[in-house]
Amino acid sequence: MSHPESGSHDTPTLPPPSGDLTVPAPYRSAAAPQALPFVFTGKGGEYFGIWIVNLLLTIVTLGIYSAWAKVRRLQYFYRNTSLAGASFDYHGNPMAILKGRVIMFVLFVVYNATAQFFPLFGLIVFVALAAVMPFLLQRSLRFRAHYTSWSGLRFGFDGSLGGAYRVFLLWPFLTTITLYLLGPMWHQRLKQYQHRHARYGATQFAFDARVGGFYRVYLLAFGVVIGGVILIVIASGLGATQNSAFVGLLPFAILGLALFIQPYLMAKLQNLVWNHTQIGPNRFDSHVASGRLFFIVITNLIGIVLTLGLYQPFAAIRLARYRLESVSLLAAGPLDEFVAGQQQEVSATGEGAADVFDIDIAL
């Protein structure tokens, strides 16, 4: 699953199946699938230490340390996430991440410098950038999956380069020229590309969320905005005739609505994506409640404002805990056998060790 602490368009790092020796006996007889919840043991106080040391070292090294900071941050979140008694882990090499960041920084500077002074040349750089981005993003998805493990075994990602050009170039283009009418369809294609080509060991993930589901989520969100605006307009019309102090509350109502929509989308999309993802015979169950997520997001925001940002690590932990602990794996059979099988197959094919073009860029 996209690790919640880094946003919804994150590369997929997929948690998947399976178990170790602690799987309870009754479920070995394999009748109804057994729901195994994801467990998150991260603590705000612990993460604060990592966060502040990361922050200081990143500033002191003018950003170079940020690659090592990212590895520590991900390790803290992954290693504190467990399923069926076994934990996830992150093995990314900071040098590869640094390489990705240097490339992105150079591209960014070149683009900005040229766009400012030589608009025509800037356009050429923009086209070149658009042409190379899908390749970098595909490498990045591979990197993120390959360096994630659960129960000692690595994930993988085999999405094709052609697929990457479709979801990272063709679909954004189509979405833009249709004034975002195709946005939900692009989102479905993106998640399908990420999840269908991910694997755990040798077992492929499957993804069966339809385009209609994405349109439903986005239309509902759109409906919530329209409904909220109409309500605010009516309420302010009524309020203005009776009590002018009421009008003072208007900005807060609008702000509340604006702040509600992001957690609403986050909740509905996480549920949609994970309730339609499958690995081998095992499915997932995700039941994030948008009201609860809204409460977490808004109290996090208040905490961050009141502490001038120092609450951020606590906020990240709270959000990750809720999003992760809302997900379970519905295991169809004994996980320990499943994992053992994976391990054999993988060592047979010789898991393609680190790629020559290892790179990680943030999405």
Added chain:
Amino acid sequence: MTGATAAREAPLAELRISEPMGKAPRLITFADGAFCEVRDHAALAHLLAASGHRDRAHVRWQFDWRMVAATCLAFVALALAAYFYGLPVAARLAAPAVPESAIKLMSEQTLDFMDARLMSPSKLAPAEVEPLVRRFAALRPPEATSIAHRVLFREADKRIGANAFALPDGTLVVTDQLFRLAGSQDEVIAVLAHELGHVAERHGLRMVLQSTAVGMFLAFYLGDVSTVLAAAPAALLQASYSRDMEREADDYGSAMLRENGLSPALLANMLERLEKAHRDKNGDVPEYLSSHPTTDARIRALRGGAAAR
């Protein structure tokens, strides 16, 4: 290493021991990829200490509350030092490198914005202002190089009132209200000389560079939260010229006045009038909110400069 079903032995140097991460299990990995998860942190720490293994210093910091507290203090101290000392120096060094075209563009955009929302065309008769503009244009600059500039008059709305400001490209704007408030043409000239000082020292440009840097830092610091949250404080933090900038502009202004046989006290008179006008309008403005801090000190310095002549 022994367990219920396996026992292995390997030299410590061949093992990879994952960094501690709070209560998360630590992984001990053998050279062939076999591994074991350890959850008993106290026992492992004891074993590792006995065998001479040490985590790197900054890894140990992360979970030592004293080091974390010290890091917090270092971060705050660094941020304050960078804001009050590093940033002004960096902006001063970077300002000359900004291309003319960018300065012109940003000045035009600012003027357009203010014309659209805060100001309307001047109601003063051309006959009132033209002699003044001609006189100011004819003044000798206090330094070898003269600063390209133009003077504009605008009727300002209540939020601006009697005021004058300079844009980085040398556009000097005087409000009708300030023109009427002035006791003489010379006092308006004195204000223009002060504003030209802001242009000569590139104050506006340095402010833009500083607020851009603050904005970039906040985007990095609060990046995960929201860009809206990051944008707001940047604007607040950079609302006014610093005291040093006002003093530099005063110095330039008085030098220019003296060069042309006028007294720096003219600027002091104008400052007094402005302060009184704004106090009458707003009540007593606390000094830390004022965009021209320690006005009394500046007035004294200008009169002192006039007396010393």
